[in-house]
Amino acid sequence: MVKGLKDFEFQDNCVEFLIKKTVASDSRQVITVKAPTGAGKTVILIKYIDEYLNNTEGNTAFIWLCPGKGNLEEQSKEKMESITPNRDTRNLLYSLLAGFEPGSTTFINWELVTKKGNNALKDGERQNLFDRIADAHKSGLNFVVIIDEEHANNTSKANDVINAFSAKNIIRVSATASKVAHQEFYEVPEDDVINAGLITRAIYVNEGVDETIQITNDYDYLLELADEKRKEILENYQAIESKVRPLVLIQFPAGQPETIRAVEEKLESMGYTYDNGMVNIWMSDDKMISDDLTDIDGSPAFLLMKQAISTGWDCPRAKILVKLREGGSEEFQIQTIGRIRRMPERKHYGINVLDFCYLYTLDTKYKEGLLSSLDKAYQLRRLFLKDEVKGFSLTKELRNLDYDGLGERETLLRVYAYFKKIYSLSGSKADNRVNLEGAGYNFDEEIDSQVLKGIFRTTSELSKNDSNRQIVMKTKVNTHTHGIYLLHAVDEIKKVTGMQSQKVKAILERMFRKGKNSKYKFLALDTNAFYAFIINNTPKLKQDFKQVTAQMYVQQSFVLQPKTDKFVIPEQEMYKFSEVKKEKPFHLYAYWKYTSAFCTEKTRSLPERLFERYCENNDNVKWFYKNGDAGKDYLSIVYTDGLQKQWLFYPDYIVQMDNGETWLIETKGGEASGHSKNIDVQMGNKFLAFKRYAEQYGLKWGFVRDLDEQLYINNTEFVEDMSDEHWVEIEDEF
Incomplete structure (x- = not known):
């Protein structure tokens, strides 16, 4: 029995919803509950477990997964013991020793089962977690898994643990969840929690x-x-x-x-x-x-x-x-x-x-919120590689860390040349200021902040960023306090260039700050004005530096000298999928049981969807594979940017043809209404690297883009305009 608790209607309504959905045979497996902090979600879940066990045959064990920080699993366990003292509550160690049993609730700290080197998953004198789960399934025990604050542990290892329970229902609870088509959803209204006096007005x-x-x-x-x-x-x-x-x-x-x-x-x-x-x-x-x-x-x-x-x-x-x-x-x-x-x-x-x-x-x-996979419009499913694909391999390239791009002077020359050309800058600092200001650069000598001010009833009101409730604050530059801001601005530029922070700061000072060397100086700002200029213009400077790196240079392998390793397609993979009205198999995909549910607007871009369907219906294709976007398990190619900095890119598809040819395909956004949909400023440099790699290893290749829902391919000379003759219909080449 639940004792010593005041009943709140909004909590009882949520409990009633959970009971209804977990007892029903036709409800979706995942039930997402959005409950604002302070709504008493722990109490709601305890009431639900107690009510469920009171009104069913009791052949169910509950698994309550909590974030590792803050010992939340101990707090939740103690809370349940205080308000339902007759219920069987336990920690993971107890269930590993005794096994999972009907009517029990096992509280598990995520880190025990997901952190590297944990003891819970090791073989030894105790049966490990997966063995105990298997024993429970053999005995006919059902599981309901509760995932508290799931966004804190959104990893493949966490997903493996959840899948192992094969739970009848998975209840995910978060203050930041969103409604998803393939899940049951319940939201505890924030107004109800306010009216109950549990959270501030x-x-x-x-x-x-x-x-x-x-x-x-x-x-x-x-x-x-x-x-x-x-x-x-x-x-x-x-x-x-x-x-x-x-x-x-x-x-x-x-x-x-x-x-x-x-x-x-x-x-x-x-x-x-x-x-x-x-x-x-x-x-x-x-x-x-x-x-x-x-x-x-x-x-x-x-x-x-x-x-x-x-x-x-x-x-x-x-x-x-x-x-x-x-x-x-x-x-x-x-x-x-x-x-x-x-x-x-x-x-x-x-x-x-x-x-x-x-x-x-x-x-x-x-x-609003830290979103995770539970808030997105897809689910995950493990697929396994077909036998005919298992012997396939290619050479993947890795960055050579001994080569770190251009030196500081050469980098300065290229950045200087870019600014001079784009903004028509000259030796006149007064004219340069006018030109930069006209292009949107901010020359205020104070730090500008457009901040929110006012009273907000709910967090959703707060997230709307209402411009009518914003005020502009001006902060006088303080080189001690704002030194941290300046470092942050430099780090933002560093992220898009890969340059060292000292190099970025030195270039900015050479071009914009008052000093002895005037050869590359567009402005001569004093220290305070320089700080304000860099901090206030960080987004614009970041975009300009990014454009410098996008300038195309010959991708010379003898200059690159990338390291190499063997690439094989992983034998198993977790794939995103979403519900479709009618699921159709893709017979030519490299993994078993790949279907149209994996090729939807929620999981693939338009050119990717068009290309996969094209491959599936091409009589000359033996099999095709979607490469990963990052990581050591996938096929990577080294390219250099406009500052000769090395980066990796991962071609989207590997296609094996019946005639023995291997094609590598990179898809990019095409054109719509005469405007490019491509958002990758490094497309040109990747194109050149792709061409070099394919020639070096004797492979077929191409960049593929969409226009009017038709695919076009280019593997000759890079040009972005798809009306150019180098972009041809895919059927003509592939």
Whole structure:
């Protein structure tokens, strides 16, 4: 029996839905429940298990999988023992020793079964997990698998564990789930949870932030606002004689030491330190937690944390979240709000300052949820290679790490030449500024932030990024504080170029910052103006550097000297598939049981779908195979970009013909209404590398694109315009 719990109609409705679907014989296997943080999803699941076992024959064992962080499986197990004390609850070790039994609920930390080197899956004196599952199936036991916060462990190994249970139903629970066609779906309305008094009536974003002032330090400004609000909340709790002591969460996306130290120094100047117990820290490599941190009257006033504890941690007295930026422009993950939305005494007080929660951040974008495969429109299925394909092999290329692209001077010359040509730059710095400004470059000497401000009832309201509720904040450049922002901007450019950070920063300084060497200087910005220019223009600079790398150069193998290895098609593979009205087999695919369900708009691009159907209906094709997109198990070819940096690309298809020829095909977006659909700026460089590789190994090859739902191929000279004569109908060549 469930004891000592207040009944909430929205919880009972969810339990009723789960019972109905798991008892029915015609329901879909996967049931996804979207429940906002604070809705009591653990209680809902415990009530469901108890109700199910009360009303069925009881020949079912429940598997409750929890995220590894925060010991959530222990918390959930203890919760179930407290409210249904007569139920059989156990951990994984117990079930490995005793076996899975009817009526039992086994709580499993994901890391026990997915982390490398775990003991649960090893052979030894205990039967391993898969043996115990097999024994249970032989005895006729049914399984229902509950996956709590599944997005935290979306891996192939996790999928293997789930599949091994062959569960009658899989119940996935998350605050960030979306409705998917091939799953049952239930959403606990956020309004119902608010009306029940379990979570705050609203979220107040950036209360007190003043757009008319110029900020000199982001961290100082937000921390002072947060502390003022904390004191106000504490006074209101004391006025109604409540023992609750509000907690401020300070979140660092990356947890960079410089940022943490700056915040610690600011808090110390305000009288809050680790030594006096007012500050706690919870980072992956640093943890200092008071015993009373989560108590309703706990002494710590501030907790420094990373994104990592955004799930599986419960501290209802947390009322304020300060999310600090460690780069110029970052996204706020909305599910983090859940940490400050719970009402500490499970009721509203009728006082706004106590019934609201508070967020302080200068982030410019808000993103709803960490999506995983459960939120996407496909499922996974394992397929096995046909015997006739098993002996096939090719040579794959790997990057030669001894060759690292052009030197700094040669790189500077190419970047300089690009900017000079594209923006018509010259020796006149005044003219250069006019030209760059006209092309969209921002020359404000302050850091611009378009931030959200206002009261939002639900997280879905928050995710809409309502422009009417945005204000523009200007921050005066501080080379100490914004040094981290500058490094972040440089790292963003580094990602698209593969260049070392020092090289990127040196090139930017040579072209735009005041200094002695004027040969390659388009602008002569002083230090503060240079910082603002780079930080405010990061997206545009990133795009320009990306275009530099897209410039085509001859892919010379003697320059490349790539390393090589043998490639064979994997004997088994997990493939995405989605439901189709009528599933038809693809007889010529390299794996058994590949069907039209694997070749849909949810799993393949249009040119890929057209090409697979073309192969399936081609009398000259013996078999065809879709190569992986990345990783050591797939066929890779080395190409060099415009800065002679080496990269790998993975041709989309391998096709074996009846006459013994082997074709390699790369599909790209074609054209529609006279406009290119291709989004790969490196298409030209990949084309040249593909041509070199095919000639070197005696293979047939081609780039394939779509136009008016017809396929065209090019394996002669690269040109993007599909009206060019080098693009021919696929039937003419392949």
